[in-house]
Amino acid sequence: MEPIEPVEPDADRALDLLGIGLGPFNLSLAALADAVPGLTTAFYDQRPDFHWHPGLLIDGATLQVPFLADLVTLADPGSRWSFLSWLKSRERLFPFYFAERFHVHRAEFDAYCRWVARSLPSTYFGRQVDSVRWNPAHGHFEVDHTRLDPHGEAEALGRTCARHLAIGTGSAPYVPEPLRPLAETPAAPVVHSAHYLDHRERLLAADHITVIGSGQSGAEVFLDLLRARPAGRERLTWLARSPAFAPMEYSKLGLEHFTPDYTRYFQGLADPVRDRLVPAQWQLHKGIDTETITAIFDELYRRTLDGGWPDAVLTPGVTVRTAGRLGSHGVELHLEHTEQGGRTRLVTGAVVLATGYRERPLEPLLAPVRSYLRRDAAGRPLVDGRGRLELDRSVTGRIYVLSPSRYSHGVGAPDLGLAAWRSASALNDLTGLLTGTEHYPLPARTAFTSFGLDPGADRSSNGVPVGTARR
Known part of the structure; x- marks a missing residue:
């Protein structure tokens, strides 16, 4: 056509x-x-x-x-x-x-x-x-x-x-406040993952690269960089604010959170409840698919076959407090570990921000x-x-x-x-x-899960509505 x-x-x-x-x-x-x-x-x-x-x-x-x-x-x-x-x-x-x-x-x-x-x-x-x-x-x-x-x-x-x-x-790429001045400076080696391929060769030329963000984009960027770096000289760091590099919730019933039924249920909740729910459901939309996690582990494991460990650091539970330029080619990140409460400094040659998007x-x-x-x-x-x-x-x-x-x-x-x-x-x-007519017939039900209670249907302890006999 x-x-x-x-x-x-x-x-x-x-x-x-x-x-x-x-x-x-x-x-x-x-x-x-x-x-x-x-x-x-x-x-x-x-x-x-x-x-x-x-x-x-x-x-x-x-x-x-x-x-x-x-x-x-x-x-x-x-x-x-x-x-x-x-x-x-x-x-x-x-x-x-x-x-x-x-x-x-x-x-x-x-x-x-x-x-x-x-x-x-x-x-x-x-x-x-x-x-x-x-x-x-x-x-x-x-x-x-x-x-x-x-x-x-x-x-x-x-x-x-x-x-x-x-x-x-x-939506538009989201850059955390501490890194915004660097990301907005064209000469600074700090790029959002949305522009990763445009800067890939420049990033690979850096002596050390840091990826920030534990979602699918961060995992894909880290894996691509890992595969492109020589064994023993990877010089990679992967940081995440989330408590773990965790898999996406991809069970069949878990996926029913992405149905019209769940959307209707969610819209019926009080605003404070909705605002609490979304951050708590991070693994439904911020996790990594199992195939990518497996590929990362397999690549890291392959690099141990001749002895030693790859020069790659993977640390979740970390936030970037402040960031700044270090000379003409480096970036200094001041980090804090959420659970330990400890702080440290990381000097890196380039940063990829896989920090998601905002509407x-x-x-x-x-x-x-x-x-x-x-x-x-x-x-x-x-x-x-x-x-x-x-x-x-x-x-x-x-x-x-x-x-x-x-x-x-x-x-x-x-x-x-x-x-x-x-x-x-x-x-x-x-x-x-x-x-006066609807053009697209849509099903009334799209999920096996009933996300809330029907206040009009009282039920006994065995799940049968009260006053209803088994047949």
Whole structure:
């Protein structure tokens, strides 16, 4: 399928839906919306093209979710925009079939998403959204944007009107405060793992490298560096704030925390309970897959076969108190061990920060409609069960949040496996409003686990509802 050159939206006619941001979540929405008859949509992104974590497309790295967690399959298995359809378009179905891979390469998923993004008629890259405001007289949102050339320079200004919006601006690399000044200095040998491949050769040239962060990205970066360094001269340190280099919770029932059922349960909890839950569930979303942990151990073990130990230090339970430049090529880290309470100093030649991502705040983008947003006790925008921002009743338009925060949606907020469901739910809400019918039938139940008690179903000690006889 050849890429489609999108036609500019009619400036005099309001779209049904305008998406802001084109990461996997809004791209999922665009793909599923493509099959809804009569729905007028457009999706804007300021980048010149789609790329999914390009700095972490390390050779051999795979997704942590099955290929069925593509943009559409869990809502519409017959969609023309499925991962299997992409394989078919590349004449790769039989190789994939014989490969028997459930978890595909990251680079493969990136190529698949890029195919969808380039082929859909509703996606527009090089569109920087500048402001969003509500026009009560016309009952639609006005979105001002700048068209950018391939180099990111402004070409023209524009305005698009839409009755409803979908925000999918995703997340940004997170850099802890003590390391922020160094990470923002181009000459400093401190980079976030999001940009790892761009700086890999420069990092490998350092005499000593420190990786900070115990999640999947940190593990993959450490393993890649370890494999690239000579035995006995690895000169690597891997530090983590978490109490252990721990495996991801990947049991079948544990994975049910990434179902719509759990999301609904989580959203029904009181705010203080939700705020306590998310940090406590760190192994559900911050652990390392077993294959990667095994590969790291096996590589370290292989380097002991001739005697001695590899020159690699792996220490969890450590926080970086302060950091600074040491000469022109070094970095000095001041560390504290959480359990021991002891402190020490580490001198290293380069630092890779595998410190994760934080959701981009909505307020800067939605500043002109800030007064319409309803908030929780902590001042955070409220998001309802359909993924809509809760707005003042005077606003008849809806704003869907396709890349929500963990505080509102739980540990499954950034999980690719929920993208299609979230998109289909938003479209069902929209088509229900516009036509009275929901376009995508979705199952009422998605997990074997019942995450909470049903207050309307009293049960006896043997699990049978009181007053009900066994049959």
